[in-house]
Amino acid sequence: MLMMVNYIDRVNMSVAIGPLAKEFNLTPVEIGYLFSVAVWSYAILLIPLGMAVDKWGVRRVTGISVTIWSLAGILTGAATTMPLLLFSRLLLGAGECATYPAGGRVVSEWAPKSERGIATAFLNCGAYAGPAVGAVLVGLLVSYFGWRVSFYVTGIIGFAFGIICFSFYRQPEHATWLSVEERTRVLNERNDSDDSARISRLQASDSKGENGQIQRLKVLLGNQTIWALFMVEACITYTWSIFLTWLPSYIQFATGVDVMKTGFFTAVPFALATLLVLVLSWLSDQQVSWLGGKNRRVLLCATLILSSVILAAPLVTSTVAILSLVTISLTCVATAISLNITLTNDVLPDRSYAGLAVGFVILGGNIAGLLAPIVTGYIVGQSGNYSNAFIVSGVLMFIGAIISVLFMSRPVVLNEKAYA
Secondary structure, three states, rough: OOHHHHOOOOOOHHHHHHHHHHHHOOOOHHHHHHHHHHHHHHHHHHHHEEEHHHOOOOHHHHHHHHHHHHHHHHHHHHHHHHHHHHHHHHHHHHHHHHHHHHHHHHHHHHHOOHHHHHHHHHHHHHHHHHHHHHHHHHHHHHHHHHHHHHHHHHHHHHHHHHHHHHHHOOOHHHHOOHHHHHHHHHHOOOOOOOOOOHHHHHHHHHOOOOOHHHHHHHHHHHHHHHHHHHHHHHHHHHHHHHHHHHHHHHHHHHHOOHHHHHHHHHHHHHHHHHHHHHHHHHHHHHHHHHHHOOOOHHHHHHHOOOOOOOHHHHOOHHHHHHHHHHHHHHHHHHHHHHHHHHHHHHHHOOOHHHHHHHHHHHHHHHHHHHHHHHHHHHHHHHHHHOHHHHHHHHHHHHHHHHHHHHHOOOOOOHHHHOOO
């Protein structure tokens, strides 16, 4: 639900961009920058918010972040000048950047390794269910009430969820509704390291304050696999960002439909991806059980390669064919993101690293996500079509597949000397 509400807010701009761009007289290049601006603050604050999640916990940080991004959505609807519009998007990114670190922390706190794939998939599926629901909702709101009302409504939805999240989320240790047997199982299985005494000593050192967080970051930055995960996330998120921002515009360009139908057509691939990602992530968990946990990378590589079918989109003209190709590519991109986050948790020595590690990996994605809408805006503005934009994303997916095979084999190793 956290991710779903987040992405309802995000897709709002993508669906409403037609009338909004007309009112502000925006070119394709300017639209690209507007799509990108929220990622600027998101990327800058991602690591600090990952640290904040590890230090102050999911409940407190998430409650604050949801409040900020919901307020930002309402300010977007109220904006009458370009500076105010840009400020509201920067504020949105600042609020949303805690979402993935918080989600990664929830998975590490609640899911044993054998269930992390499906747990991360449920988390990540919110990023696809959100646009599926949001595209239809925003399309209807824009068609009947105008683009400003759509931002007011999604902002109010965010406020309501923030209250629910803060009121009900608890760690397994404090969840009163959890049975004793299930709580014992979660607590026993969520840490994978056999050297629990060493973990305890390092966690005790971490408790001294900010120095512990800095030492964790040093450990992560010294690991080849963490950097590989960072780069693969960048390759994946470039294509994901194009889908999230430019897909409604591409559908209008390719099919000529109005805003309401664009909302429905945008929802179709996101809705199907939500279901298919769960199936593929379940298969990744089965792979861990069958093959000892070392071959989740195989499925990641396969989904990266298959996602490049989007290269064929400019070659087809029927609406069904276009939506089919987008659905296949989006499903593979979505699964790859889920697997990459799961692999991040897999290689960590214990859950105290989760918020920071996931935040760092997602930073790689957001650097690419910052560039993708801008690059696509220039491509569309100069060429008048989307062919070259799809070529760039397809090549990046192949690069990500190569990195996943060659550089993701080393787990993060605790170094007690770094904590001395």
